[in-house]
Amino acid sequence: MNLVEKINKLKKEKKAIVLAHYYQTADIQDMADFVGDSLALAQKAKESDAEIIVFAGVHFMAETAKALNPNSKVLLPDLEAGCSLAESAPADKFREFKNQYPDHKVVSYINCTAELKTMTDVVCTSSNALQIVESFDKDQKIIFAPDKNLGGYINKISGREMVLWDGTCEVHDILEAERIVQMKIDNPDALLVAHPECAPPVLELADYVGSTSGILNFTLTSDVKKFIVATESGILHKMRNDSPDKEFMIVPSDETCSCNDCPYMKLITMEKIYDCLLNESNQIELSDDVITKSLAPIERMLEISKKNNII
């Protein structure tokens, strides 16, 4: 049996599913039971009745799946798969920050620890951040954490003045506007699509700004045939499968490669997925208190998304 067959056999025996983010490698996306962006993965985790969820993604995503499925085993194939955004906002530092703004509500990007979510009123993802923020009265003061680029972008398009935590995604924030301007000059027939975790000068240049699923939908439905893509390279697998007649150029993180990989997402491999499923190792553990308190703002996000038909 090859590795895919061995994983599939174990999945059946153990009533397990594999959920994968679009930033995973192509072999993992092809093997997974469901592939999605952060919101779709949380929605899928909520409706799951699997006894084991193997999360092919990063730690904060697996924690969210655990909060939504406290009675299931949630396994993260490599426990080192973190996130620079989640790491930028340690719970104790954030508590001090929040205490300086006692009349503010907190909207947290899902890319944060479960502990930070316990200090949050509503969680959001890049798919629903605008609708979540606009679910508050116009004069409600808000702290947005931890991504200052996404928060700044939502401030700009909503006209709000949310207080921003100073965190960034190291994979998106590194992309340089100068490099993109050159790519646009070299490819005048291409549109630029960008994830809102990119820095403001990149977002200013973009023809479309949106979440992973937003970008996939935009490139699928557009009549244009060529795209410059300012996000993580893993998205190319689905893009090229969906639109084999179109050309996609990823914005490279530096001059040495033509890729932009998240080092945390790419820690997950087929071998690690097999091992953790076989041994039921690398379980995500959260205290009952953290589960209860982090679940409330996650559930609020899912309710608001449902009301607005955001998937």
Ligand code: 13P
């Ligand atoms: P989305 O999946 O919400 O687009 O977020 C991208 C990301 O950086 C995930 O870590």
Ligand code: SF4
């Ligand atoms: Fe975190 Fe950025 Fe990697 Fe997403 S791409 S997991 S936000 S470091």
